[in-house]
Amino acid sequence: MTASIVKKTKIAPCREACPAGIDVPRYIRHIRNGEFDCALAVIREKIPFPAVCGYACVHFCEAKCARIQYDEAVAIRLLKRAAFEKSRENLVYERKATPSGKTVAVIGAGPCGLTAAYYLAGLGHAVTVFEVLPKAGGMLRYGIPEYRLPNDVVDQEIAAIQKHGVKIITSAKILSAAELKAKGYDAVLVASGAWEPVKMGIRGEDAAHVIKGIDFLKRVNTGEITKTGKKVVVVGGGNTAIDAARASVRMGAKVVLLYRRNREDMPAAADEVAEAEEEGIQMEFLASPVKILKGKVVCIRMTPGPVDGSGRPKPVPVPGSEFALKSDAVIMAVGQAVAVGNLQLAENQNGTAKVDAQSATPIAGIFAAGDAVTGPSTIIDAIAQGRLACVSIDRYLGGEGKIDREVLPDIIEVLPQEKPLGTGRPAQEKLRLKDRLRGFCLVESGYSEETAIAEAERCLACDIRQYTVEVNPVVCKDCGYCREMCHMDIFTTSDSFNASGYKPSVVKSSDSCVGCLKCLYVCPDLAITINDDTVSDAG
Structure with a gap:
């Protein structure tokens, strides 16, 4: 008997919204199956900070979650935290690369610098990170209170990065990026953050x-x-x-x-x-x-x-x-700024580093990324910047710039059945108010394995579901109900009139459709049709 293999057809809205491109539906499927080690490995394909993002990410992904069409977004951030907390072997799926013989210096042990270091080390380069403060972590350690992000969680993440082959030197004040280049490093990355008030x-x-x-x-x-x-x-x-x-x-x-x-x-x-x-x-x-x-x-x-x-x-x-x-x-606390001129780099008027599209500064072999380029931003944006810089540095060093390694095959044998309409998130436990005010204990509790699996079952698996939406322009009278009911940016208004004198609704793209059928049910003109084109093959 052959198994039915479900094909991935598109990038889910949640993944598209993530600056680092984490394959959200894929790791959630692993959690659904109780495979927390696998879920963590999938997350680490794109970021080296699964726990940090599980605790403190701004979760752009949830704002775009298609489940909002039914009830409320899947708790993607908390599921990421569960993948870390319930995994038994954090690095079980790590792969070692052949040494390249190239050396890279990174200035700044924040989320951007450590991300670049992690993936550069994964490509075989010898990476040393220089941090001016007594401990690594940057804003993760020094800018976020422990009631949101405990320091021991930051320590665990950094230890995993070091285990991956990254050397970190703290209390190391660097006077210029060129100084490190002159000492023999093949490339230098400035990821010094936005610390200027x-x-x-x-x-x-x-x-x-x-x-x-x-x-x-x-x-x-x-x-x-x-x-x-x-x-x-x-x-x-x-x-x-x-x-x-x-x-x-x-x-x-x-x-x-x-x-x-x-x-x-x-x-x-x-x-x-x-x-x-x-x-x-x-x-x-x-x-x-x-x-x-x-x-x-x-x-x-x-x-x-x-x-x-x-x-x-x-x-x-x-x-x-x-x-x-x-x-x-x-x-x-009205803002923070960047001053890369302190490292003898050319800077823009706002103090950020002058770089090209490949994160390269005007000095050959010296790159900049993170807040040093964008100004103050989020953790996940800094991580994305670190990935971008890693690609450019690897290419500069003679590599292909391919930093993503899919460590687990993505075989979907059964189309997941999501929980029905109206199934909300599990109630989340938080520290009692009077206990919060006594100190800096963590406010938010994580999910148990059972709760995480139950929440994962709410995922619609948008990456493997495909629908085709059509609007009959002849009968549509542009009431706009479809656009009001759909939050997936599927419909817009035509630029031209139909024979009845209306500008009908038209479909911009069916890719984001999740088959909720709300537009179909609300249409008074019966102008909308929706077909389920989800693909499966016998293997």
Whole structure:
């Protein structure tokens, strides 16, 4: 008897949304089968930080999850964490490459630098990472509090990277990238991160009781700061500001966070903002400091103005709306910047490195990537930058730039049957509020094996399901219901009119269709047809 082999036909929306291109449906299928080792191996094909991303990734993938058409997105981030936590042998599927005889120096042991180092080592190059701080990890260790990402998890990830053949030297201050090239390294990668605080330029910003957001988090994570004062004002709306506010609450402070725009404009993750409010942090939206005095911060109300370059309304001060907040300490977290000029590299006006499409600087053999090129970004974006740099460096060293190795065959013998409509995520356990405020214990609990498998069964396996959607342009009267019901970007409006004088809906692409049939059921003109073209062959 022959098995039915299901063919992969497309890239799933979740994978397409991931900057590193992780094959999400594939590792979720392994979790569904209880194969956590295999799931972890699939994740490691694209990133060397499965646990870090399982704990602290911004999860762009979930925003594009097709399951939203039915109920809510699959908990992709937590399933990644489960793959790490439930795996028995983290490196069981690792492969060793033949030594190339080439050497690479990496400046910066953050997510970008360590990612590039990991995959370069996998290609056989001898890689040494130089880190100015006492421990490796960069922003992972020094910029994210332990209630979100425990240091022992970062340690485990770094140990796996070292086991892969990467040498890391800490407390190593490098004065220039060219210095390392002159010492005989065949290539140098600058991945130094965005550690420079951005200033507002207001009176009192440099006072003794004012601290920059990223410096504050670094000192909290190293145990240098254990108290902040009874009343703390945090300025900013990004993840650094939210983490600084939540860290301050854990040290007994009453915290007010000032943000000059509306809540929906905050760069910080929505779930982190919600948890901050749960923990008692007072949010003052449309408010900005104008001067910092001893014992208080003078602020002004803002109003949304014309849309600016960020695509958001520009905040405009409201004359005569000044007010004051009492404060023992002020944490300024309004942004971070890059200064690659410190490493004697050519830089753009914003301090980022000048590079070409291959991450190469004007100096032969010296590359730059991560925040050093993009400015402050996310963990997964930094990882993606590290992968890009690795490809370019390997080609520069004479390789093919092929860093992806599919370590497990992707054989799908049975079309997975997803859980029915209305099946939501399993309830997630979190630390009780009163326990959260006692210290920096991890807030979010992971999934058990049983729960992870159950959640994996909600995946629609979009990469192997194929539907063809058609709209009859003759009968469509452009009510727009199909476009309202579908969140998969399948429909748009025609540029031309039909014989009845309507601009009918047309199909941009059927690739994202998951067969929910909502558009078909809601269409009053019966203009839509959907065919299931999922392919399987007898092998």
